[in-house]
Amino acid sequence: MTFASDNTGPAHPKVMDAVAAANTGYALPYGVEAEMERVTDRIRTLLDVPRAEVRLVPTGTAANMLLLGTLADPHQQIYCTDIAHVLVDECGAVELTSGGARLTPVPHAGGKMTADALARAMATTREGDVHNHQRGPVSITNLTERGTLYRPAEVAELAAVAARHGRPLHMDGARFANAVAASGAAPSEMVRDLAALSFGGTKNGCLGVEAAVLFDPDRAWTLDLRRKRAGHLFSKHRFLSAQMAAYLDGDLWLEMAAAANAACARLAEGLRSLDGVRLMFPPEGNILYAEWPRSAHEALQRTGGGYGIEGDMDVAPDAPVAARLVCNWATEAADCDAFVVRLKAALA
Structure with a gap:
């Protein structure tokens, strides 16, 4: 046994069985298989986001970089905590996919970004000055990198600060399941103020699958192009959707x-x-x-x-x-x- 990471744990037998079952016969490639339609409907219902677009990718870094690259312009900055996974553990992936958007660290308190700290960071941005990065999206992690939890009210406070400047809120939910289970809140409550969610599966019993959930369908084509260009559009996509379907079935x-x-x-x-x-x-x-x-x-x-x-x-x-x-x-x-x-x- 090791406590080094939840990535060291096994995949759940039901996930493995689903992958094996998907390895029978033929299925259309690139995410147009029948199982993907069911996965999309399940996530939309679960999160109460009927118009959201759902794209499956193999890693959390891929989900984060594609969603934030879709939400941010190259000349903007993305606000995250100074310990955020997107900042310290993704090798510049977000900056690469966004075309140069800068990650701006906001000091954390117990792993979390506070509304006051975010407000100060956004207030000090020289918006309208052509020599500087402009305000862009906000990204938080739930569970946080320190194992603490954002409750829905805290997420709402951060979203309100971002909204005052017309900017969206993204959640890195690599451990979203742990956050929901710990909070006692409905999944829909945890995401009601978001523009995008990286919905994790890999750390919680899947082989390797995450859902990039984009709440604004008008941006979906941009997300699709970024996914393809970054090399994260699986051809044998059925092995991703099979994992996610099993993961969500019966609240596993x-x-x-x-x-x-x-x-x-x-x-x-x-x-x-x-x-x-x-x-x-x-x-x-x-x-x-x-x-x-x-x-x-x-x-x-x-x-x-x-x-x-x-x-x-x-x-x-x-x-x-x-x-x-x-x-x-x-x-x-x-x-x-x-x-x-x-x-x-x-x-x-």
């Missing part, structure tokens, strides 16, 4: 997210019981951050580690280690308990 996506969240809550409870361990942010989904002494980290590494490290350990060699632990749908209670036992021994 929420069941898996709830299981991952529950495992993370159990792990957090165990870590709180240990002297010398501090949770850095409230774990609201399937990600938690915790600090413990460097000596304990070194002892754990000798027995396999099993988690990520935040920051550069060489910068402050005497400081506590900031560890990132992520649960997935298949994480078992015994895995969580065993890690706590290992860490307790390392702290001794």
Whole structure:
């Protein structure tokens, strides 16, 4: 077992079965197979966005770059937090696909962008000055990169700030399922103020599929062209739609997210019981951050580690280690308990 990432977890057997079933006979290519029509209808109903356009891609980076590239002009800036995946983990993909739009970092608070911080960032933009990037879309991540949760009211506040300047709001929902499961809100409530959603599946039990959901159908042709030009239009598309159909069938996506969240809550409870361990942010989904002494980290590494490290350990060699632990749908209670036992021994 490893807590390094939810990407390390297996695909769900129902997803695997769906892919195998799709590998029978013939189907039209490039997203015009019958299953894709059903997936589109399901997502529109689920999110209560009857006019939305849905396009499937294999990675979260692809969904983000294509949606933000569609929403932003090359001379605009895209506001995101200073720890946003689109900023620090996508190798300039958004800038590439948008034709040069700049990602502007907004300081986060517990992983989240606040309405006040966004308002300040947008106010300082020299709108109307030909020498500068102009205001563009806002992008947030839910769950956040720190495992915290935007609730619908918080999303609405950010959307209101963006709307004052006539700009759209995008959500990187690589862990949207975990956010919905944690919030108790309906999926439609979580997206009612958005212009676009990257609807994740890969981290939550799929082999590799995300839905780029664009709420304005008038922009769909631009999205289609960007997808093709970027090399993300699958020919044997049925293997993407089969995954997403199985993922959404019977709310499997929420069941898996709830299981991952529950495992993370159990792990957090165990870590709180240990002297010398501090949770850095409230774990609201399937990600938690915790600090413990460097000596304990070194002892754990000798027995396999099993988690990520935040920051550069060489910068402050005497400081506590900031560890990132992520649960997935298949994480078992015994895995969580065993890690706590290992860490307790390392702290001794």
